[in-house]
Amino acid sequence: MPRSSKPKVAVYKFASCDGCQLSLLDCEDELLAVAGAIEIALFPEATSARADGPYDLTLVEGSVTTPHDVELIKEIRAQAKFLVTIGACATAGGIQALRNFADVKEFARVVYAKPEVLSTLATSTPISAHVPVDFELRGCPINKHQLLEVISAYLAERAPNVPSESVCVECKRRGTVCVVVAHGTPCLGPVTHTGCGAICPAYTRGCYGCFGPQDTPNAPSLVHRLKGLGVGPAEVSRVFRTFNAGAPVFKETSVKAEAEAVAR
Amino acid sequence: MTERTVAVEYLTRVEGEGALKVRLDGRKVSGVELRIFEPPRFFEAFLRGRDATEAPDITARICGICPVAYQMSACGAVEKALGVRVEGALRDLRRVLYCGEWIESHALHAYLLHAPDFLGYPDALALAKDHPDAVRQGLALKKVGNEVMTILGGREIHPINVRVGGFYRLPSPEEVDRMKTSLRSALELAEATVRFTATLKFPDIEEPYEFVSLRHPEEYPMIGGKLVSSQGLSIEQDEFEEHFEEIHAPYSNALQSVHKGAGSYLVGPLARYNLNADRLTPRAAAAARAAGLGKEERNPYRSIIVRAVEIVYACEEALRLLDRYRAPPKAAVDLPTTFPGGTGRAITEAPRGILFHRYRVGKDRRIEEARIVPPTSQNQKRIEDDVRHVVERSVDLDDAHLADVCEKAIRNHDPCISCATHFLRLDVERR
Numbered sequence: 298m299p300r301s302s303k304p305k306v307a308v309y310k311f312a313s314c315d316g317c318q319l320s321l322l323d324c325e326d327e328l329l330a331v332a333g334a335i336e337i338a339l340f341p342e343a344t345s346a347r348a349d350g351p352y353d354l355t356l357v358e359g360s361v362t363t364p365h366d367v368e369l370i371k372e373i374r375a376q377a378k379f380l381v382t383i384g385a386c387a388t389a390g391g392i393q394a395l396r397n398f399a400d401v402k403e404f405a406r407v408v409y410a411k412p413e414v415l416s417t418l419a420t421s422t423p424i425s426a427h428v429p430v431d432f433e434l435r436g437c438p439i440n441k442h443q444l445l446e447v448i449s450a451y452l453a454e455r456a457p458n459v460p461s462e463s464v465c466v467e468c469k470r471r472g473t474v475c476v477v478v479a480h481g482t483p484c485l486g487p488v489t490h491t492g493c494g495a496i497c498p499a500y501t502r503g504c505y506g507c508f509g510p511q512d513t514p515n516a517p518s519l520v521h522r523l524k525g526l527g528v529g530p531a532e533v534s535r536v537f538r539t540f541n542a543g544a545p546v547f548k549e550t551s552v553k554a555e556a557e558a559v560a561r
Numbered sequence: 562m563t564e565r566t567v568a569v570e571y572l573t574r575v576e577g578e579g580a581l582k583v584r585l586d587g588r589k590v591s592g593v594e595l596r597i598f599e600p601p602r603f604f605e606a607f608l609r610g611r612d613a614t615e616a617p618d619i620t621a622r623i624c625g626i627c628p629v630a631y632q633m634s635a636c637g638a639v640e641k642a643l644g645v646r647v648e649g650a651l652r653d654l655r656r657v658l659y660c661g662e663w664i665e666s667h668a669l670h671a672y673l674l675h676a677p678d679f680l681g682y683p684d685a686l687a688l689a690k691d692h693p694d695a696v697r698q699g700l701a702l703k704k705v706g707n708e709v710m711t712i713l714g715g716r717e718i719h720p721i722n723v724r725v726g727g728f729y730r731l732p733s734p735e736e737v738d739r740m741k742t743s744l745r746s747a748l749e750l751a752e753a754t755v756r757f758t759a760t761l762k763f764p765d766i767e768e769p770y771e772f773v774s775l776r777h778p779e780e781y782p783m784i785g786g787k788l789v790s791s792q793g794l795s796i797e798q799d800e801f802e803e804h805f806e807e808i809h810a811p812y813s814n815a816l817q818s819v820h821k822g823a824g825s826y827l828v829g830p831l832a833r834y835n836l837n838a839d840r841l842t843p844r845a846a847a848a849a850r851a852a853g854l855g856k857e858e859r860n861p862y863r864s865i866i867v868r869a870v871e872i873v874y875a876c877e878e879a880l881r882l883l884d885r886y887r888a889p890p891k892a893a894v895d896l897p898t899t900f901p902g903g904t905g906r907a908i909t910e911a912p913r914g915i916l917f918h919r920y921r922v923g924k925d926r927r928i929e930e931a932r933i934v935p936p937t938s939q940n941q942k943r944i945e946d947d948v949r950h951v952v953e954r955s956v957d958l959d960d961a962h963l964a965d966v967c968e969k970a971i972r973n974h975d976p977c978i979s980c981a982t983h984f985l986r987l988d989v990e991r992r
Contacts, residue, residue, distance in 0.1 A: 310577075310578065312602055313625075314622050314623060314624050314625040314626075314628075315576045315577060315624070315625045315626060315977075316622075316624075316625020316626070316628070316718040316719060317625065319625050319626060319669075319718060320718065322669065322673060323703075323707060323717060323718070325700040325701065325703055325704035325707070326700075326704070328686075328700060329686070329689055329693075329696070329697075329700075332686045332689075337684075337686065341571055341572075341573045341574075341578075342573070342574065342575070342576060343574065343673065343674075343684055343685070343686075344573065344574065344683050344684030344686070344687075345573040345574060345677075345683040345684065345968075346683035346684060346687070362602075391622075392607065392619065392622050393602060393603075395607045396603060396606075396607075399606075437622065437719060438625060438716075438718040438719055493716070496715045496716055496721055497715070497721050497729075499715075500715050500721060500722045500729045500730040501729050501730045501892075502721060502722070502724075502729040502730075505618070505721075507719070535611065535612070535615075539615075539618070539619070540622065
């Protein structure tokens with residue numbers, strides 16, 4: 298059924314680098330067409346104009362890291378008909394989730410220049426830990442073509458075509474020589490969610506997991522292979538603890554490897 | 562006397578979350594607070610214990626708008642700590658990548674964030690309805706910057722091809738040709754951009770800035786060179802912390818830098834231009850002259866012209882570097898296998914101004930301590946001074962209009978608030 302008016306779109310930001318919302322402005326060829334198909338009702342990074350909610354499509358970047366955020370995301374959800382989280386911060390807590398691994402007692406002893414004026418939580422959590430989310434787009438940063446696909450699918454009232462296979466599949470399709478097999482380079486491709494276009498192996502670098510875990514990852518098997526390449530447990534812990542450190546499989550793997558490193 | 566408070570609750574068309582509060586006692590400005598409420602983001606704490614070679618990828622995540630700047634300062638500082646030098650063709654490629662980021666970031670600001678202020682629109686999409694060609698030109702230019710970053714860096718946001726010592730993979734001859742073809746068309750668009758910005762109407766004001774930027778013996782500054790100021794400062798990059806210090810204003814989640822004994826200062830395009838106009842490439846220098854930029858340029862609104870001139874420079878310089886490019890034998894310099902431990906510092910010119918990194922690295926190559934001073938925190942105090950002056954001049958306006966002129970005064974400096982908040986000092990005390 299055709300819509301009677303243009304859908305209202307809002308873009309919100311929590312703790313983040315702004316890179317994922319910038320992806321929308323990076324769609325140089327499509328930006329004006331997209332803007333013609335929707336009403337950008339709220340997008341402070343791009344416009345001073347603002348229209349009140351409720352909003353048809355709400356994009357949320359960033360992770361929840363302050364008491365104020367916890368309240369704000371509930372208000373945003375109440376105004377959002379369809380809420381999409383964009384990027385690793387919003388879907389997994391992002392790099393800010395590294396704080397989740399700090400000893401809470403040690404955190405209490407942290408001293409700032411003027412700590413009394415700061416308001417922050419001891420954890421960085423994804424949006425889905427606080428409110429229901431309708432769709433999650435992965436990546437640090439997201440792939441702008443996937444963002445366009447999500448918006449197009451929303452406009453066409455269909456499900457977005459965003460595959461959840463591993464980076465390996467994309468690498469094979471691209472015809473890239475496997476960096477593990479050919480060069481013995483450690484690579485997280487087998488456990489990592491596709492979407493970036495398998496860029497790192499195409500640049501002879503191992504995947505570093507910036508899209509987070511794929512749907513059916515076999516992390517223990519990959520860890521076994523990494524050890525065979527001479528990667529020690531401390532390093533295994535580190536490579537799983539970057540931009541998706543809070544994603545469950547990556548978290549379990551890094552915690553287990555860390556315990557192993559400590560036991561040595 | 563009546564007290565009046567003017568507030569901008571959420572600054573728009575800037576990167577990150579900030580607000581502004583101005584207090585007036587009658588006609589006198591009694592307080593200006595640029596309040597950054599972007600949450601604290603503890604990057605220096607996360608860096609502790611990481612391998613020093615991880616610093617470029619981790620610090621890139623401080624800012625999605627200028628990740629290359631973080632990668633360049635991080636590489637420079639870690640390489641100094643490790644005693645590694647990256648020169649010749651590898652240094653040239655780094656500068657080409659950086660040019661890509663300057664083009665992308667400046668085109669974003671000039672067309673999508675700043676130009677609407679001068680032409681009376683809330684955003685570039687509304688601007689595009691009346692001036693479609695101008696906005697299309699801006700997007701085309703921005704796209705070339707992103708293309709350079711995508712080819713050399715693997716992607717435009719958080720590039721993956723940068724490493725301590727150089728790159729993971731060198732560009733193929735076809736990729737070099739593609740960049741050159743795009744940059745040649747961008748150079749024309751950039752010159753048109755300078756002409757476009759020169760037609761805008763600017764308030765006739767000058768600010769008594771102390772400008773601070775790098776100065777290189779031959780190049781317009783980007784990577785390398787001394788740190789200089791318009792008050793005669795000339796120091797090595799390593800001496801930065803001896804001359805500049807930070808204060809933590811209680812209303813903000815970011816520290817503010819001051820030049821010790823001198824107060825606030827300005828970094829960024831205006832500072833670079835005032836201190837290095839003699840280092841511009843020929844077409845950039847000609848474009849600046851034609852646009853009416855003088856040897857000295859102290860009008861913050863005219864920074865949009867300077868940004869456009871810097872886009873011309875970035876296109877011209879990237880072309881010059883790619884024309885002389887011969888593939889080096891390896892994509893990266895080897896890092897030492899053993900290392901006694903040490904500290905490295907580096908400053909590079911992010912699109913918004915100087916970005917300082919310092920790392921103390923242990924002999925296991927783990928980072929023991931990190932310090933990062935981004936451009937926006939350095940400009941924050943100076944931006945407050947600009948706002949104070951604009952309020953003094955505009956005190957008769959009603960609150961809504963006054964808030965609007967304040968927001969424009971802030972936007973002149975393209976503040977990146979996400980950058981400024983990453984670096985709240987986090988000292989861990991172990992007892």
